[in-house]
Amino acid sequence: MALLETTDLHVRFELFEGMSHVLNGVNLKVERGERVAVVGESGCGKSLTARAVLGLLRHTNAQIDGSVRFDGSELLSLSERGWRSIRGRRIGMIFQDPTAALNPTFTVGDQLFKVIIRGGRARTKRRAREIAREALRHTAIADPDRVLNAYPFQLSGGLAQRVLITMALVNEPELVLADEPGSALDVTVQEQTLRLMRALGDELGAAVLIITHNLGVVREFAQRVYVMYAGSIVEEADVDTLFHAPRHPYTRALLEAVPRLTGEMLPQPIEGVVPDYTAAPVGCRFHPRCPHAQPACQEPPPVVDLGGGHRVACVLPEAAP
Amino acid sequence: MRRLFRSRAWYKFSRSWLSVAGLATILVIALVTVVAPLIAPFPEHVGIFVDFRNTEQPPGWLYFFGTDDNGRDIFTRVLYAYRVSFAVGLLVLAIAVPVGVILGLLAGYYGGLVDTVIMRTTDVFLALPPLVLAMAIMGYLQPSLFNIMLAISVMWWPWYTRLIYNLTRSLRHEGYVQAAKVSGASDLHILLKEILPNCVPSLLTKMAFDMSFVILMIAALGFVGLGMQPPTPDLGRMVAEGVRFMPFDWWMSVFPGLAILILVLAFNLFGDGLRDMLDVDV
Amino acid sequence: MSTAPVLSVRGLSKYYRVKGTRVDALAGIDLDIRRGETMAIVGESGSGKTTLGNLILGLERASAGQVIFEGAPLQMRRSSALRRRIQVVQQNPFSTLNPKRTVRATIELPLRAYKMVSRDRYRARVGELLDIVGMSSTHMNRYPAALSGGQRQRVALARALASEPEIIVLDEPTSALDVSVQARVLALLVELQRTFDLTYIFITHDLSVVRNIARRVSVMYRGRVVESGPTESVFAAPRHRYTSMLLSSIPVVSDAELAVKPSWTWDPGAIEGQGLHSDGCPFAPRCPHAVDACWSDVPELESLETAHLAACHRPAGSS
Numbered sequence: 001m002a003l004l005e006t007t008d009l010h011v012r013f014e015l016f017e018g019m020s021h022v023l024n025g026v027n028l029k030v031e032r033g034e035r036v037a038v039v040g041e042s043g044c045g046k047s048l049t050a051r052a053v054l055g056l057l058r059h060t061n062a063q064i065d066g067s068v069r070f071d072g073s074e075l076l077s078l079s080e081r082g083w084r085s086i087r088g089r090r091i092g093m094i095f096q097d098p099t100a101a102l103n104p105t106f107t108v109g110d111q112l113f114k115v116i117i118r119g120g121r122a123r124t125k126r127r128a129r130e131i132a133r134e135a136l137r138h139t140a141i142a143d144p145d146r147v148l149n150a151y152p153f154q155l156s157g158g159l160a161q162r163v164l165i166t167m168a169l170v171n172e173p174e175l176v177l178a179d180e181p182g183s184a185l186d187v188t189v190q191e192q193t194l195r196l197m198r199a200l201g202d203e204l205g206a207a208v209l210i211i212t213h214n215l216g217v218v219r220e221f222a223q224r225v226y227v228m229y230a231g232s233i234v235e236e237a238d239v240d241t242l243f244h245a246p247r248h249p250y251t252r253a254l255l256e257a258v259p260r261l262t263g264e265m266l267p268q269p270i271e272g273v274v275p276d277y278t279a280a281p282v283g284c285r286f287h288p289r290c291p292h293a294q295p296a297c298q299e300p301p302p303v304v305d306l307g308g309g310h311r312v313a314c315v316l317p318e319a320a321p
Numbered sequence: 322m323r324r325l326f327r328s329r330a331w332y333k334f335s336r337s338w339l340s341v342a343g344l345a346t347i348l349v350i351a352l353v354t355v356v357a358p359l360i361a362p363f364p365e366h367v368g369i370f371v372d373f374r375n376t377e378q379p380p381g382w383l384y385f386f387g388t389d390d391n392g393r394d395i396f397t398r399v400l401y402a403y404r405v406s407f408a409v410g411l412l413v414l415a416i417a418v419p420v421g422v423i424l425g426l427l428a429g430y431y432g433g434l435v436d437t438v439i440m441r442t443t444d445v446f447l448a449l450p451p452l453v454l455a456m457a458i459m460g461y462l463q464p465s466l467f468n469i470m471l472a473i474s475v476m477w478w479p480w481y482t483r484l485i486y487n488l489t490r491s492l493r494h495e496g497y498v499q500a501a502k503v504s505g506a507s508d509l510h511i512l513l514k515e516i517l518p519n520c521v522p523s524l525l526t527k528m529a530f531d532m533s534f535v536i537l538m539i540a541a542l543g544f545v546g547l548g549m550q551p552p553t554p555d556l557g558r559m560v561a562e563g564v565r566f567m568p569f570d571w572w573m574s575v576f577p578g579l580a581i582l583i584l585v586l587a588f589n590l591f592g593d594g595l596r597d598m599l600d601v602d603v
Numbered sequence: 604m605s606t607a608p609v610l611s612v613r614g615l616s617k618y619y620r621v622k623g624t625r626v627d628a629l630a631g632i633d634l635d636i637r638r639g640e641t642m643a644i645v646g647e648s649g650s651g652k653t654t655l656g657n658l659i660l661g662l663e664r665a666s667a668g669q670v671i672f673e674g675a676p677l678q679m680r681r682s683s684a685l686r687r688r689i690q691v692v693q694q695n696p697f698s699t700l701n702p703k704r705t706v707r708a709t710i711e712l713p714l715r716a717y718k719m720v721s722r723d724r725y726r727a728r729v730g731e732l733l734d735i736v737g738m739s740s741t742h743m744n745r746y747p748a749a750l751s752g753g754q755r756q757r758v759a760l761a762r763a764l765a766s767e768p769e770i771i772v773l774d775e776p777t778s779a780l781d782v783s784v785q786a787r788v789l790a791l792l793v794e795l796q797r798t799f800d801l802t803y804i805f806i807t808h809d810l811s812v813v814r815n816i817a818r819r820v821s822v823m824y825r826g827r828v829v830e831s832g833p834t835e836s837v838f839a840a841p842r843h844r845y846t847s848m849l850l851s852s853i854p855v856v857s858d859a860e861l862a863v864k865p866s867w868t869w870d871p872g873a874i875e876g877q878g879l880h881s882d883g884c885p886f887a888p889r890c891p892h893a894v895d896a897c898w899s900d901v902p903e904l905e906s907l908e909t910a911h912l913a914a915c916h917r918p919a920g921s922s
Contacts (some may be wrong), residue, residue, distance in 0.1 A: 385643075
């Protein structure tokens with residue numbers, strides 16, 4: 001049984017322009033201890049998927065269908081109380097901008113202790129401080145007490161990011177959900193964030209689901225990848241396969257749009273724009289931009305299993321590269 | 322009109338029925354004040370008028386809100402008092418807003434000495450409790466429509482200066498302001514065409530809320546006897562004078578009081594709706 | 604391409620006073636930019652790259668040093684004839700256009716202010732400019748809210764082109780865009796440069812983009828230029844350790860790129876080192892190769908081979 005599994009997840013919003021059908025049947029799986037990436041451009045629904053999984057769409061006007069199962073139990077029907085025993089305990093979270101994720105009015109320590117105590121790992125503040133100190137040392141913070149007594153604005157972006165990683169991992173969750181971790185920070189700090197997440201995740205045996213727009217981050221961090229376009233998964237594969245033998249025209253186009261450090265050619269744009277979700281194209285949502293589009297693309301694309309966990313939602317999975 | 326009801330702005334505004342109710346109330350009251358001479362059952366009761374046969378009549382079909390100790394129809398007097406409230410409210414904003422906006426723009430954009438002089442002046446005004454200041458001015462001047470307006474405006478402009486000042490301070494670092502400078506725009510262009518239009522949503526929202534404050538302040542001045550002088554109807558004064566007849570002739574205070582409440586509430590609800598629609602903080 | 608620089612920067616500095624202490628945003632930098640080239644200025648947050656752009660554009664006043672344009676010093680307060688010739692495209696597509704002004708009003712502003720064409724030609728010229736950046740005249744009466752990020756950057760580019768400048772400061776023009784859109788904007792920039800013989804000062808944190816668009820690159824760290832040279836040479840053999848660190852931390856998508864990335868042993872304390880102060884090389888606190896001299900003496904930009912300069916006491920590949 002997979003640790004996390006979403007089945008045919010749909011999310012719709014009622015807007016002024018009409019019904020916006022954003023997530024259009026998302027199926028993804030994260031096994032225990034696995035590092036999985038969801039990659040896509042802005043507005044493709046990747047962050048929305050994360051928010052649906054974390055139950056953050058409750059009390060909004062989102063209409064959710066389908067299923068999100070965590071360790072065998074359904075999350076979508078979970079009560080607020082049930083959520084409290086999962087969020088921050090069994091599922092940790094890391095967000096894009098570390099300085100915005102910390103409350104500026106409390107010290108780092110107070111916020112970290114609260115997480116530890118709520119997670120049931122300590123009853124007293126004193127015990128929580130011991131655990132926090134140990135955990136911070138683990139993220140190569142040389143002087144944990146200085147960090148614990150600091151207010152968030154006194155930390156550099158890099159330190160704040162490490163505090164957040166500590167917060168996400170201190171209760172030894174089974175799954176860590178990271179939405180664009182470190183992408184608001186400098187590239188040198190982002191690199192460190194990823195290394196640290198990988199090392200700590202491995203050590204705890206935690207699975208990591210990373211949401212990112214950066215294919216480079218995917219390649220360096222993840223073992224398996226889901227490529228998302230306009231609210232659907234268009235391709236899934238292990239990292240090597242995806243980067244060496246991408247099959248979906250969108251995946252290929254996305255890879256060609258990335259500027260290369262070797263600079264052999266200018267990156268290639270993808271023509272057209274991401275569709276408006278209130279009037280999304282029928283069938284394959286990528287077909288209006290696809291160089292290989294054909295009449296059959298007006299129907300929902302079949303999910304073709306190419307073996308080895310490589311699946312692609314395209315009528316022409318063998319299209320010439 | 323049709324375009325308005327189909328717009329995204331109206332959609333957002335109408336998400337809250339309370340804001341729509343507020344707007345509707347304001348429109349109805351505004352209309353009523355305009356046509357007050359036509360619909361008021363006893364227009365002659367507005368001025369000096371005594372009818373000893375009908376003093377202190379309870380609310381009924383003839384006198385909707387009852388009559389006062391001079392036998393005057395309270396409903397008629399409330400309608401005319403609304404006229405004064407509306408007029409003063411609008412005129413106060415018409416004076417305070419332009420003054421406040423111009424000074425706020427100048428202080429926020431130029432900084433330095435201009436900033437210091439203007440903003441320290443507003444500090445002086447803002448340090449004084451508004452009602453006390455207005456009462457002081459009104460105690461010194463003759464209570465009249467013009468003087469009430471003047472007294473309230475004098476206290477009101479610094480709030481607009483401060484609002485626009487803060488907005489300008491942050492907007493002047495916006496990319497489009499920098500880009501306009503590089504495009505050769507004059508300071509006047511930047512202030513009026515680049516910065517001011519982006520202050521309008523906050524400005525409108527604050528004006529909606531301020532209408533309710535101004536109306537409340539006029540009522541408060543009226544209550545302590547510094548508002549419109551008799552026989553001109555004044556909601557605050559009507560409440561104050563009716564208090565002597567409480568609790569038996571309750572209508573004499575309660576209806577003018579309710580009239581204040583409804584108008585103030587309507588502007589507040591409307592302000593809330595505007596704030597949500599325009600997505601601003603005031 | 605002439606050899607005399609069209610724009611030079613000499614000893615340019617900018618300090619701010621923050622609670623009584625002096626903070627150097629820019630600590631005396633020298634640059635030469637030649638006509639028709641793309642010069643990339645690379646750095647992370649706090650490197651002073653945006654301050655440099657603002658000083659060149661005359662949006663801020665320099666504390667010391669000069670910007671020299673065609674042989675004459677350029678002040679913050681400059682004639683409109685001079686201001687016209689150096690334009691800008693900014694980073695954030697959401698703040699670069701005034702949300703309350705139409706595309707037409709935005710592009711018309713420089714036409715009016717610099718009297719580029721006669722009044723009756725404004726509309727036609729806006730249409731031409733939109734066409735040049737690959738948009739249609741139907742966008743003229745739209746507000747920015749109705750445009751995508753990529754379209755907004757095109758409008759910003761049209762506004763910059765309206766005054767027919769020689770130099771455009773591109774301050775992270777694509778960093779807020781998706782890669783597919785970024786690719787299109789980069790292609791447009793290259794095309795426009797060829798058509799109008801533009802000189803670009805391309806400010807960015809993204810080395811992959813630099814590799815694809817710039818002929819020369821200057822790497823900035825904490826208000827100083829630490830390395831400068833032809834892009835190929837800097838990427839193939841970075842001399843300054845900071846450049847190596849920057850290159851090595853870029854996440855890449857292909858094996859070929861992996862092969863060209865310098866190896867870098869990560870010191871987890873390196874990030875914390877950002878808080879430490881060095882009187883010498885600003886990078887010393889994060890540098891695994893730092894020796895005593897690095898903490899006490901500011902290294903000068905020195906030529907190691909033709910045109911490739913580095914400010915490092917112990918440059919890579921020298922010992």
